[in-house]
Structure formats: C-alpha cells, structure tokens
Amino acid sequence: MDFDIRSLTEQDIPAMLDTTALVFGMNPVPETRETWKTLVPFDRFVCAWSGDTLIGTGVSLDSSLSVPGGAVLDMAAVSAVTVLPTHRRRGALTQIMGSLLDQAVERGETLSALWASEALIYGRYGYGVGTSHYKASIDSGVLAWPEPGELDDVSLAVVNDVEDDYKAIFERTSRHRAGLHVRSDAWWRARIFDDPEYRRDGGTALRVLRTHRRRQLTGLATFRHPNTFTLDGSAPVQIVEMYADDERARETIWRFMTSIDLYPTVTWPTMPVDDPLAYLVGNHRAVHRTMRDGLWVRILDVPDALAARTYEAEIDVTLKVTDSFRPALGGVFRLTVRDGVGSCQRTEDSPDITLGIVELSSLYLGGGSAVQLAAAGRIGGDPGAVIGLHHTFRTVTAPVCQEVF
Ligand SMILES: CC(C)(COP(=O)(O)OP(=O)(O)OC[C@H]1O[C@@H](n2cnc3c(N)ncnc32)[C@H](O)[C@@H]1OP(=O)(O)O)[C@@H](O)C(=O)NCCC(=O)NCCS
Structure with missing residues (x-):
C-alpha cells in the first residue's frame, strides 16, 4: 500500500x-x-x-x-x-x-447511505438500493386532464420567503414517507435557502409554488425555469422537490406545473414511484418515466435499525445476516413484530431465512421485494417465511429521497 x-x-x-x-x-x-x-x-x-x-x-x-x-x-x-x-x-x-x-x-x-455514481462499486461495502424513483419527463400539452374537481389555492414565492413553510411540510412528509434526507439547519441553508449560482445547473433561482386550503399550507414544490427562452419550448421546467399533505394538494401542484405558458415540458429527476400523475390524466404515455436507483442504504446496527421502523404485518422470524465487509456487524437475529412494532435481538436459534446485509438494507426502507430477491437467489430459506418477510417489510408508501448529496 x-x-x-x-x-x-x-x-x-x-x-x-x-x-x-x-x-x-x-x-x-x-x-x-x-x-x-x-x-x-x-x-x-x-x-x-x-x-x-x-x-x-x-x-x-x-x-x-x-x-x-x-x-x-x-x-x-x-x-x-x-x-x-x-x-x-x-x-x-x-x-x-x-x-x-x-x-x-x-x-x-445506525445507518449509512449514499448516492452511487456506478452500480458496481458499493455492494462490496454492504450497501443495497434502498430507494428508487423515476426520472420523469412530462409532455404537458397532451396530458388530457379531466375537468377538475375541487382544488387548493396556489401562490408563488422565492425560496427565502418560505423557510418555515418548507421546513414544516418537509417534517410532516418525513412522518409518513421513508427515505427523506432530514437536513440540519446548516444543510438547509447550503442546499436550499442560499441557492448558490453554482448549484443551479444553468437554471434560474429556485421558485416555489405553495398550495393552501382555508389559508393552511397543504403542499409545496420547488422548480427552476431553464434560464433560456426557446421559441419551440424545448428547454423544460424542472421540478426540484415536491411535498403534499394529500392528493388534492398534489393534484393542484401537478395541474399548475403542467400548465405553465411557454413551457410544454416538465421534468422531475426524482419522482416517487407511487406518484399518481400518470393515472390522474387521460394520456399516461405523456408521462415518460425511467426507473433509477436512488439512495443506497447500509445498516450498521441490525437490532437498533429493525426495532426503529414499523411494519405492515406480524412476524416472528430468525434471520441469518452475512456481512462480508464487516463480519462482526452480521449474525443471527430474531425479529418479532406485534401491532406493527418490531423488536430485534441476537439469538443462537437456527435461522428461518439467510440473507446478506446488502439485501436486508435494500428491504429496510420498505421499497424492496424479498420475493424478488429470493427469486434471484439472494435470499434463502423457507418460501413461506420469505413471503412473510416480503409482506412485513414492504410499505404502502414508496420510500424516496429527492436530494442527491
Ligand atoms: C470509484 C473509485 C473511488 C474507486 O477507487 P479505487 O481506489 O480504484 O477502488 P479500490 O482499488 O479500493 O477498489 C476496490 C474494489 O472495487 C472495484 N471497483 C472500484 N471501482 C469500481 C468501478 N467503478 N466499477 C467496478 N468495480 C470497481 C475494484 O476493482 C476492487 O475490486 P476487488 O476488491 O475485487 O479487487 C474511483 O474509481 C473513482 O474515483 N471513480 C470516479 C469517481 C466516482 O465514481 N466516485 C464515486 C462517487 S459515488
């Protein structure tokens, strides 16, 4: 060396x-x-x-x-x-x-996470794909929106004027969606509110759309125009982040973002995989989506991590977790879930399921599929136990991280 x-x-x-x-x-x-x-x-x-x-x-x-x-x-x-x-x-x-x-x-x-430049680098260090998202490009002019029902009120602002609202809706979202990179105050400043020129990628300063119902904030999206005007509208408006308390607020944001004059294309590099836009409109083909891996997650403390999240089904299972990069962090663990709450300890019992720390970390935020990983030979054990693991770990709301760090 x-x-x-x-x-x-x-x-x-x-x-x-x-x-x-x-x-x-x-x-x-x-x-x-x-x-x-x-x-x-x-x-x-x-x-x-x-x-x-x-x-x-x-x-x-x-x-x-x-x-x-x-x-x-x-x-x-x-x-x-x-x-x-x-x-x-x-x-x-x-x-x-x-x-x-x-x-x-x-x-x-308890955890480590990163964004990977290439897919072949980080598995050897115990990281698995914990969130996925769509790189989306939307042809706004041909979406075929149906007549709207009730929508929220909208207003535009610059990012520095909405600090409290931004932090509040982000915090509310983190309570029901996994995968959010929860920012320190210094990080909020550096990444969002200072909005330095070098992070704009040639686009304008961050613009903010807020939605309100009875004067209460219900949603927020940040976006940038391309900072160059083309007569054919070929330069898109880019959504940077979007958070909504409910589906009415989300639809309000989408109807606004897809009807900005002079900009018939909207992109969003980190659209959650459960975003409903393609099903809100008549023409789902106008919502072009390519699946990408997002946050790669690595569990550092199996019992603490598994006891900290909630689950979708009850289970009592013994997991043999192999950690080839840091063997002492692996071992055999018993996970018991009652009423959605987990407890997890090391055990001497024989395992029902064998998997690597990479696979456990991929399942952890609720977006991975134990059945799919088992089909690829990456999770072993009794098929019934694998299906149980699948239903227990998978979440109704898809995990997503909208910030590349
Ligand atoms: C990725 C990078 C940091 C690897 O650094 P490195 O010092 O060459 O890596 P190491 O020598 O420690 O390699 C460790 C192992 O990973 C493998 N590996 C490293 N980079 C790899 C890559 N890009 N693709 C496939 N395998 C890779 C090596 O072959 C080696 O495998 P082995 O243990 O089986 O022999 C370096 O190539 C780099 O700077 N790339 C450009 C920047 C980048 O992509 N950074 C990551 C940002 S998320």
Missing part, C-alpha cells in the same frame, strides 16, 4: 476541492470552501495520502434519514468519494470506506 489513510485539516480543503473536481470532471468551485467548513467537522473526512499529496477523498456527513413509521435515525451520509486516476485499483477506496464505516459504528450511527 503506497498511501496513508487520515483526515483533513482546514488547509487541505483547496486540495480536497481540486481532487474531487478533477475526478468528477469539473472545475473546482472556490465558493464551496466556506460551505464545507460550516457543514462538516474535518475529522469526518477520511482521505488517502501519498506523502503530502491527497490522492483520495471521502466524507461522512452528520445526517439523519426518515424510516417507515416516521422515526428519524442517525445516518452517516457518505459523499465526495474519489480516488485520483493515477492511483486507482490499489485499494484506496476500500481503505476509505472501511474507516468511514468503522467511525460511524463507533459514533453509534
């Missing part, structure tokens, strides 16, 4: 920005120097060094994630993972991920 693994100091931030920018094929953004300082203590960076040269980076943000039933768990949100092209495939990433996970376990964080 021709490198050391250690943290960063404040003086190393420019080198960190240069390395990550180079690896992701961008110019470094000097404005982010100050942002990083406010967002993450330096000891949460784990980097690879060849002498004094930074050759690899990784960081674990101090974050939280909503899980089924509304609990919000501590999560090591892994980001800025890079290794210089001159030093690849010598084990630097494996060392970085090992340290990031060991530190998270030491701090008592």
Whole structure:
C-alpha cells in the first residue's frame, strides 16, 4: 500500500476541492470552501495520502434519514468519494470506506447511505438500493386532464420567503414517507435557502409554488425555469422537490406545473414511484418515466435499525445476516413484530431465512421485494417465511429521497 489513510485539516480543503473536481470532471468551485467548513467537522473526512499529496477523498456527513413509521435515525451520509486516476485499483477506496464505516459504528450511527455514481462499486461495502424513483419527463400539452374537481389555492414565492413553510411540510412528509434526507439547519441553508449560482445547473433561482386550503399550507414544490427562452419550448421546467399533505394538494401542484405558458415540458429527476400523475390524466404515455436507483442504504446496527421502523404485518422470524465487509456487524437475529412494532435481538436459534446485509438494507426502507430477491437467489430459506418477510417489510408508501448529496 503506497498511501496513508487520515483526515483533513482546514488547509487541505483547496486540495480536497481540486481532487474531487478533477475526478468528477469539473472545475473546482472556490465558493464551496466556506460551505464545507460550516457543514462538516474535518475529522469526518477520511482521505488517502501519498506523502503530502491527497490522492483520495471521502466524507461522512452528520445526517439523519426518515424510516417507515416516521422515526428519524442517525445516518452517516457518505459523499465526495474519489480516488485520483493515477492511483486507482490499489485499494484506496476500500481503505476509505472501511474507516468511514468503522467511525460511524463507533459514533453509534445506525445507518449509512449514499448516492452511487456506478452500480458496481458499493455492494462490496454492504450497501443495497434502498430507494428508487423515476426520472420523469412530462409532455404537458397532451396530458388530457379531466375537468377538475375541487382544488387548493396556489401562490408563488422565492425560496427565502418560505423557510418555515418548507421546513414544516418537509417534517410532516418525513412522518409518513421513508427515505427523506432530514437536513440540519446548516444543510438547509447550503442546499436550499442560499441557492448558490453554482448549484443551479444553468437554471434560474429556485421558485416555489405553495398550495393552501382555508389559508393552511397543504403542499409545496420547488422548480427552476431553464434560464433560456426557446421559441419551440424545448428547454423544460424542472421540478426540484415536491411535498403534499394529500392528493388534492398534489393534484393542484401537478395541474399548475403542467400548465405553465411557454413551457410544454416538465421534468422531475426524482419522482416517487407511487406518484399518481400518470393515472390522474387521460394520456399516461405523456408521462415518460425511467426507473433509477436512488439512495443506497447500509445498516450498521441490525437490532437498533429493525426495532426503529414499523411494519405492515406480524412476524416472528430468525434471520441469518452475512456481512462480508464487516463480519462482526452480521449474525443471527430474531425479529418479532406485534401491532406493527418490531423488536430485534441476537439469538443462537437456527435461522428461518439467510440473507446478506446488502439485501436486508435494500428491504429496510420498505421499497424492496424479498420475493424478488429470493427469486434471484439472494435470499434463502423457507418460501413461506420469505413471503412473510416480503409482506412485513414492504410499505404502502414508496420510500424516496429527492436530494442527491
Ligand atoms: C470509484 C473509485 C473511488 C474507486 O477507487 P479505487 O481506489 O480504484 O477502488 P479500490 O482499488 O479500493 O477498489 C476496490 C474494489 O472495487 C472495484 N471497483 C472500484 N471501482 C469500481 C468501478 N467503478 N466499477 C467496478 N468495480 C470497481 C475494484 O476493482 C476492487 O475490486 P476487488 O476488491 O475485487 O479487487 C474511483 O474509481 C473513482 O474515483 N471513480 C470516479 C469517481 C466516482 O465514481 N466516485 C464515486 C462517487 S459515488
């Protein structure tokens, strides 16, 4: 191994920005120097060094994630993972991920999660696909909306004027939808309210649509125009995030977003897979959807994680969980669910079901299918027990994460 693994100091931030920018094929953004300082203590960076040269980076943000039933768990949100092209495939990433996970376990964080640039990287470290979403593009002009029923009132605002509303509806949504990256105040500022130019991808500043019923907030969507006007309307309006308390608020948002003059195409890169738009309109083919993986989740503490979420069915099952990257985190666990509430302990009993930490982590937020994973040979055991696991873990509301970090 021709490198050391250690943290960063404040003086190393420019080198960190240069390395990550180079690896992701961008110019470094000097404005982010100050942002990083406010967002993450330096000891949460784990980097690879060849002498004094930074050759690899990784960081674990101090974050939280909503899980089924509304609990919000501590999560090591892994980001800025890079290794210089001159030093690849010598084990630097494996060392970085090992340290990031060991530190998270030491701090008592229950979960880790990340967005993966490529599908083949993170399974070896115990991460499974925990949320999926649609990359959606909507031909607004040909949706064939039926006559509307009762809708909510709408108003437009700039993002800085709606801080309380945004946080309130986000918090309400986290109680019934898993997969939300629950932001710290510093993160809200850096990611949403400061809305820095370099994060706009050429689009306008964030615009906010709010829906109201009897003056109470019922929904909110943020979006950007493309910041360039084309006569053929080829540049789309992009939805960034959307949260609604109920289906009337959601329909109000959709009717507004799909009737903006001069913009016949609306995109939403992280549409929840249970969004009803395609079934609200007459022409479902005008809602083009491509399934993508979202958050990759890794359970760090099986008993704590399984006891923290709620379940859709009762079960009493023994799970043998193999964790090949960090074997001590695996083992045999008994999960008992009564009235939707789980309890989970290590046990010496023989297992009903065998699976890897990757598969358990994919099922955890409620979007995965135990039956499908068993069909692929990735979950073993009695078929009846697998079907029971399927019904217990799967949630009515699809988990989704609308923020790439
Ligand atoms: C992905 C990246 C960090 C890997 O770094 P690395 O130091 O070369 O990885 P390692 O040498 O530790 O590789 C560990 C294992 O993962 C495999 N691996 C690493 N990157 C892989 C990839 N992109 N696709 C498939 N396998 C990969 C290696 O072959 C190795 O397998 P092995 O243990 O069976 O030998 C590096 O290639 C990179 O910076 N890529 C561009 C940026 C990026 O995609 N970052 C991830 C953001 S989410």
